[in-house]
Amino acid sequence: MxxxxxxxxxxxxxxxxxxxxxxxxxxxxxxxxxxxxxxxxxxxxxxxxxxxxxxxxxxxxxxxxxxxxxxxxxxxxxxxxxxxxxxxxxxxxxxxxxxxxxxxxxxxxxxxxxxxxxxxxxxxxxxxxxxxxxxxxxxxxxxxxxxxxxxxxxxxxxxxxxxxxxxxxxxxxxxxxxxxxxxxxxxxxxxxxxxxxxxxxxxxxxDGPTRAHDATKRIVSAWRSGGIEHADSVTPEVSGALFGTDDLKGAVRSFLDVGPGKATYTGR
CATH class of the missing domain: 3.90.226.10 (2-enoyl-CoA Hydratase; Chain A, domain 1)
Known part of the structure; x- marks a missing residue:
């Protein structure tokens, strides 16, 4: 059995x-x-x-x-x-x-x-x-x-x-x-x-800014494969894309309206 x-x-x-x-x-x-x-x-x-x-x-x-x-x-x-x-x-x-x-x-x-x-x-x-x-x-x-x-x-x-x-x-x-x-x-x-x-x-x-966490991983991965210069070269595009996310927009607005540490994130 x-x-x-x-x-x-x-x-x-x-x-x-x-x-x-x-x-x-x-x-x-x-x-x-x-x-x-x-x-x-x-x-x-x-x-x-x-x-x-x-x-x-x-x-x-x-x-x-x-x-x-x-x-x-x-x-x-x-x-x-x-x-x-x-x-x-x-x-x-x-x-x-x-x-x-x-x-x-x-x-x-x-x-x-x-x-x-x-x-x-x-x-x-x-x-x-x-x-x-x-x-x-x-x-x-x-x-x-x-x-x-x-x-x-x-x-x-x-x-x-x-x-x-x-x-x-x-x-x-x-x-x-x-x-x-x-x-x-x-x-x-x-x-x-x-x-x-x-x-x-x-x-x-x-509960945090998931897209930003992913961007961090991608930048570190670029450093691992090609050093600081390569990571620098991909950062503007990778980090720049975050300005299109609801999380960054909402967190910036929250910071300006009520101060740091009050934002909530949806992962989008």
Missing amino acids: TSSTENLPPARLERSTTEAGAPVAVLTFDAPPLNLFGQAMFDAVTAAVADLVANPPRALLLRAEGKVVSAGVDVHVFDGLTVEQGAELWRTLFTRIIQPLETLPCPVVFAAHGLTLTAAFEIALACDIVLAGPRAKFGLVETVVGLTPSMGGPQRLAERAGSGRARELVMTGDLYDAATLNDWGVVNAVHDDVDAAARELTARLA
């Missing part, structure tokens, strides 16, 4: 609204006891990301149930792959999870309450803001199977912490606590109740 728990998907996408009516989405990893990234988890996350791309919320939270965020990838995924199949695996994970998640037109928050290894850590590094609990630990430990992290972890870690730190973390395969990665700039903040803090931040961001 199969239990009802075994019938549940290993990752689920839930949608709701803030008190102000802004649409929010929460993607939860829930495949006890270890939340391993096997084929079923990858498929569930891929489907959720496709849903988010088709219908973006105004903010997204990624989180996990259980004692750990994830103990890593189910090594069965790698067993017997040819060189071509290995390359195709990474291409698929980039194009269907990492890159679409990274380019969602809304803020994306990741909450890590416990152990966060390999694929889950690489997904976190593709998010805009990473929050952690004081007991969270992070690692890219692919060296245990003779592999290097290949879902964008090394390069995104290098962007946040520097290339020397990225090489250290990947080559040693050691675990690093939340306080250390906060000092390195990888984790944005550490909270005793990280789930509550992450939900509060996600709601706050969802």
